[in-house]
Amino acid sequence: MKIGIIGLPQSGKSAVFAAACGKTETPPTAMKLQRAVIKVPDERLSVLSDLADAQRIVYAEIELLDAGGLSGSGGGVDSKALAELKQMDALLLTVDSFTGAREADSDIQNAIDEMILNDLAQIDAQVPKLEKVVKMGGAANRAQELEVLKKCLAALEEERPLIELALSDAELKEIRGYTFLSIKPLLIVINIAEDKLGEAKAIEESFSGRVTPHRCEVAVICAKIEMELAEMEADERAEFLVDLGILNPAVDVVIQKAYTLLGLIPYFTVGEIEARAWTIRRGCVAQKAAGVIHTDIERGFIRAEVIAYDDYVTCKTHVEAKKQGKMRLEGKEYVVQDGDVINYRFNV
Numbered sequence: 012m013k014i015g016i017i018g019l020p021q022s023g024k025s026a027v028f029a030a031a032c033g034k035t036e037t038p039p040t041a042m043k044l045q046r047a048v049i050k051v052p053d054e055r056l057s058v059l060s061d062l063a064d065a066q067r068i069v070y071a072e073i074e075l076l077d078a079g080g081l082s083g084s085g086g087g088v089d090s091k092a093l094a095e096l097k098q099m100d101a102l103l104l105t106v107d108s109f110t111g112a113r114e115a116d117s118d119i120q121n122a123i124d125e126m127i128l129n130d131l132a133q134i135d136a137q138v139p140k141l142e143k144v145v146k147m148g149g150a151a152n153r154a155q156e157l158e159v160l161k162k163c164l165a166a167l168e169e170e171r172p173l174i175e176l177a178l179s180d181a182e183l184k185e186i187r188g189y190t191f192l193s194i195k196p197l198l199i200v201i202n203i204a205e206d207k208l209g210e211a212k213a214i215e216e217s218f219s220g221r222v223t224p225h226r227c228e229v230a231v232i233c234a235k236i237e238m239e240l241a242e243m244e245a246d247e248r249a250e251f252l253v254d255l256g257i258l259n260p261a262v263d264v265v266i267q268k269a270y271t272l273l274g275l276i277p278y279f280t281v282g283e284i285e286a287r288a289w290t291i292r293r294g295c296v297a298q299k300a301a302g303v304i305h306t307d308i309e310r311g312f313i314r315a316e317v318i319a320y321d322d323y324v325t326c327k328t329h330v331e332a333k334k335q336g337k338m339r340l341e342g343k344e345y346v347v348q349d350g351d352v353i354n355y356r357f358n359v
């Protein structure tokens with residue numbers, strides 16, 4: 012799962028990227044594309060790890076790309092960056108709200124408009140071609156594709172991002188071959204000044220109400236402080252967080268929101284060796300979820316022993332959970348829930 016960071020030059024893209032990777036320095040601007048695999052923070056894993064006395068924790072991961080290239084600045088779009096962005100599963104837009112020199116609302120709107128224009132150019136060229144094909148009856152199975160494209164075109168012409176259409180899975184499948192930008196889930200990261208941290212919550216609320224199409228989220232961060240946090244030792248960081256009056260680094264919240272926005276949830280496996288998060292799509296059933304660990308487990312699936320996270324924490328061990336009737340035996344069609352602790356019975 013890949014997330015691309017976009018935004019105006021100097022809006023804090025590289026700062027957010029660095030903080031998310033636990034790096035301390037922003038790289039020279041000449042280095043345009045940077046990639047990193049980052050861990051999705053989840054406090055539940057350390058709780059589980061402690062309970063089971065596990066040797067290690069394995070977090071869920073997502074891939075982050077500091078891409079630039081699409082900014083809403085109206086300037087030319089870097090074609091290499093754009094090609095990369097089209098491959099992303101979601102976009103993260105950083106907005107400068109720390110210099111006081113910019114209007115966050117219009118920066119957001121401009122970035123969304125730029126995506127819309129880009130998609131429009133792609134669709135505009137495609138619809139007449141496809142209409143011809145369908146009319147000639149050459150490819151009956153593409154009539155549906157044309158339907159969906161027209162629906163998209165209508166939305167774009169009304170200057171609405173495609174994500175707002177909330178297309179069904181079947182519709183999305185029809186246009187899988189296109190790489191639209193405004194269809195990607197969008198996380199807007201408002202980058203505020205250090206002295207505004209106290210207002211972070213209020214700022215977040217004011218933005219969530221205004222600029223949120225379907226599957227769009229807002230997070231507020233001071234990227235500069237986040238980079239400082241990333242630089243610190245654990246003790247020092249804990250102290251600093253207390254001083255700031257917050258529980259977790261804001262960048263953790265950003266990563267968690269991005270993960271959720273992608274429609275992903277984790278389930279856990281817990282043992283002496285490791286406490287581990289496995290990533291599935293929300294709505295995934297037990298047998299398919301098993302395949303994330305190993306295709307053998309999916310193929311040979313018999314039952315899933317499932318303990319809800321809270322029950323596990325209350326009972327503290329698999330054995331005790333079983334004794335108290337908190338371990339459920341679920342079949343292959345069971346819809347796995349966020350935080351389920353699972354042990355598979357399988358046979359290969």
Ligand SMILES: Nc1nc2c(ncn2[C@@H]2O[C@H](COP(=O)(O)OP(=O)(O)O)[C@@H](O)[C@H]2O)c(=O)[nH]1
Pocket residue numbers: 018019020021022023024025026027037105109202203204205232233234235236
């Ligand atoms: N004061 C302050 N400066 C920031 C913040 N975030 C980024 N900066 C600074 O703004 C400049 C541009 O940030 P950078 O991440 O390189 O922007 P990019 O061009 O979008 O990658 C750098 O000098 C950062 O140190 C912030 O939250 N507060």
Ligand SMILES: [Mg+2]
Pocket residue numbers: 024025026040
């Ligand atoms: Mg940069």
